[in-house]
Amino acid sequence: MNSSILLIYTGGTIGMKQDPETGALMPFNFNQILDEVPELKKFGYKIDTYSFEPPIDSSDIQTGFWIEIARLIESHYDNYDGFVILHGTDTMSYSASALSFMLENLRKPVIFTGSQLPIGMLRTDGKENLISSIEIAAAKDEKGDAMVPEVCVYFESQLYRGNRTTKYNAENFRAFRSANYPVLAESGIHIRYNRSSISYPESKKANLKVNDKLDTSVAILKIFPGITEQFVESFLNMKGLRAIILETYGSGNAPTASWFINSLRKAIDRGLIILNVSQCHAGKVDMDAYSTGILLKKIGVVSGFDSTTEAALTKLFFLLGHETETQVVKNILVENLRGEITIN
Ligand code: ASP
Secondary structure, eight states, rough: OEEEEEEEEOGGGGGEEETTTOOOOOEEEEHHHHHHHHGGGOOOOOEEEOOOOOOOGGGGOOHHHHHHHHHHHHHHHHGGGGGEEOOOTTTHHHHHHHHHHHEEEEOSSSEEEEOOOOTTTOOOSSHHHHHHHHHHHHHTTTTTTTSSOSEEETTEEEHHHEGGEEEEOOSSSEEEOTSSSSOOOEESEEEEEEESSSSOOSSOOOOOEEOOOOOOOOOEEEEOOTTOOHHHHHHHHTTOOEEEEEEETTTTTTOOOHHHHHHHHHHHHHHHEEEEESSSSSSSSOTTTHHHHHHHHHOOOEOOOOOOHHHHHHHHHHHHOOOOOOOHHHHHHOOSSSOOOOOO
16 A cells, blocks of 8 residues: 655745745645655655645744644654655744653654755755655554654754754754764665664553643753853742753763852752763763762762753643653653663
8 A cells, every 4th residue: 555644744944945036935735745846756655735824934833733743743643654844944943842752652664854055946955854854754664663763853964863963064054963863764776774773662552642741840050161150040040930041061061169068959959950961962971970070969969961952942842741750851851761871
């Protein structure tokens, strides 16, 4: 039987085409996708489209939008073999990370892609990204199960685990990086799947579960030389805050000044969760490596291991949305839920 794919258009650069006469960029009609990108017909797949109205620049994405996407996938889950989500690149890593936590027991591919140049432009990267994403979303293994049953980002011939990505380049076609986890597939003449890095569901019986409660009472505190006590204190005392991501140096290090450690300690004693994520893109937090990290561990700062900030943030949204107990959230934070962290 031919594969069937639901192509979901949310907005972003990919959905633009150039009027051949005026040169102006206009939104692309995704309802006529097979006419607009005739190459897709060669697959012989059934490709249905769904467009968000109006399409949005991904800088405008809010959590409600993730819930809409998750519910859309849930309501069409049984009718399609895979889902391709066309999305602006600016916040694609946040959306892919969020969806990875929201879609529990996922057994079908959910592939985010987009482009740096509009699909209707001569040198566009959009066509290859779209065509390969559809092929990957339809790919099955020898038993007929999905080849990549994960939330992924496909860009410039690389398939990444979504919650491991960061937008890294605003100019180059290779816009994304997954510094701490290998690519799941690479497309050249063939699409080569790196099956040992793909995560497969333990049980085929568990049904898809959509976790759609997200609590955004989280903030990101990036430390820098010259950071002041006044700034840290007012940040940590922000009303309604339940957790912060502390973006530290190197392998999870922060200033040892007593005012700094005391400010964090008081916040933790009040019940604030502090998650340590490195400002470095590659490598991991190791709070045992230096005395500066050991101090943080002692006062109860939680390790984010090798998490991206995008994955840490959306994992907190998801956990805080579903758990009221601070200690329970802290316990689950150090668990690897969707392949987002590597625990040594
Ligand atoms: N600003 C655009 C967006 O993220 C950029 C893009 O699509 O690449 O929606």
